[in-house]
Amino acid sequence: MPELPEVETIVRGLAPVLRGRRVAAVWGSGLPLHLNRPVDLKALRAVTVGQSIRGIRRRGKYMLIQVAEAGAGVVVHLGMTGRLRVQPAGAARAPHTHVVFTLDGDDELRFVDARRFGWVAAGTPLADVPALAALGPDPLSELDAPTLRALLADSRAPIKSFLLDQRRVAGLGNIYVAEALFRAGIHPATPARRVARRAPALLDAIRAALEGGIARRGTTLRDYVDADGQRGDNARALLVYGREGEPCSRCSAVIRRRVDGGRATFFCAKCQSR
Numbered sequence: 018m019p020e021l022p023e024v025e026t027i028v029r030g031l032a033p034v035l036r037g038r039r040v041a042a043v044w045g046s047g048l049p050l051h052l053n054r055p056v057d058l059k060a061l062r063a064v065t066v067g068q069s070i071r072g073i074r075r076r077g078k079y080m081l082i083q084v085a086e087a088g089a090g091v092v093v094h095l096g097m098t099g100r101l102r103v104q105p106a107g108a109a110r111a112p113h114t115h116v117v118f119t120l121d122g123d124d125e126l127r128f129v130d131a132r133r134f135g136w137v138a139a140g141t142p143l144a145d146v147p148a149l150a151a152l153g154p155d156p157l158s159e160l161d162a163p164t165l166r167a168l169l170a171d172s173r174a175p176i177k178s179f180l181l182d183q184r185r186v187a188g189l190g191n192i193y194v195a196e197a198l199f200r201a202g203i204h205p206a207t208p209a210r211r212v213a214r215r216a217p218a219l220l221d222a223i224r225a226a227l228e229g230g231i232a233r234r235g236t237t238l239r240d241y242v243d244a245d246g247q248r249g250d251n252a253r254a255l256l257v258y259g260r261e262g263e264p265c266s267r268c269s270a271v272i273r274r275r276v277d278g279g280r281a282t283f284f285c286a287k288c289q290s291r
């Protein structure tokens with residue numbers, strides 16, 4: 018699943034291509050997306066057709082496409098397998114193309130999603146889209162150590178679940194949580210409140226994991242590609258995720274894997290003792 022670094026990489030790739038483009042039309046495949054919900058094409062058309070795109074930015078794992086009209090725009094979430102790319106209108110559409118914005122200059126902004134866990138929705142204003150309104154602070158631009166400390170102190174959840182909860186901290190998923198906890202030397206099952214005083218080090222670890230992912234243009238395990246269709250290069254730089262049975266890069270103990278709530282957790286029991 019694309020996490021903050023993958024979404025940031027796509028946003029950086031799309032920003033110069035989308036800015037100032039006028040939307041002429043919106044097309045939909047007719048198939049429902051996330052939670053089997055239909056795409057509201059009428060709302061997408063009302064917000065975008067005839068408007069110029071002011072820009073695209075990221076909050077957590079969401080992409081926000083802003084149009085000229087103040088505050089309005091389109092929210093895109095990539096789900097598990099979503100892709101968002103600008104391609105020439107004449108180029109064949111990929112299988113599983115579900116939403117297409119026709120842009121001036123003979124291009125199309127295409128949302129492709131094989132598994133249909135992603136979604137595309139209009140917002141007037143964008144800030145009122147429920148998923149965004151409920152989102153916690155972004156760890157790269159909004160979260161500071163005192164805020165993180167207060168959030169941690171208030172939670173009995175295991176630190177891994179805490180960090181995956183988008184209402185507390187926005188943008189982290191299974192990969193970067195594993196990497197951040199390894200960097201911080203925190204066992205994934207530790208209750209959040211017990212690491213509250215280590216908030217500054219944990220925030221540094223989260224940022225280092227995310228910034229490394231962005232610098233290497235995202236982690237491709239299977240599906241993720243950037244705005245140009247290229248795979249990310251971060252998988253080879255992962256310290257624990259997917260490295261079960263390999264020696265820890267710090268202490269040479271064997272990296273372990275455990276499953277909590279159906280999700281795999283990778284960690285070094287020596288560097289991340291309870």
Ligand SMILES: [Zn+2]
Nearest residue numbers: 265268285288
């Ligand atoms: Zn270790």
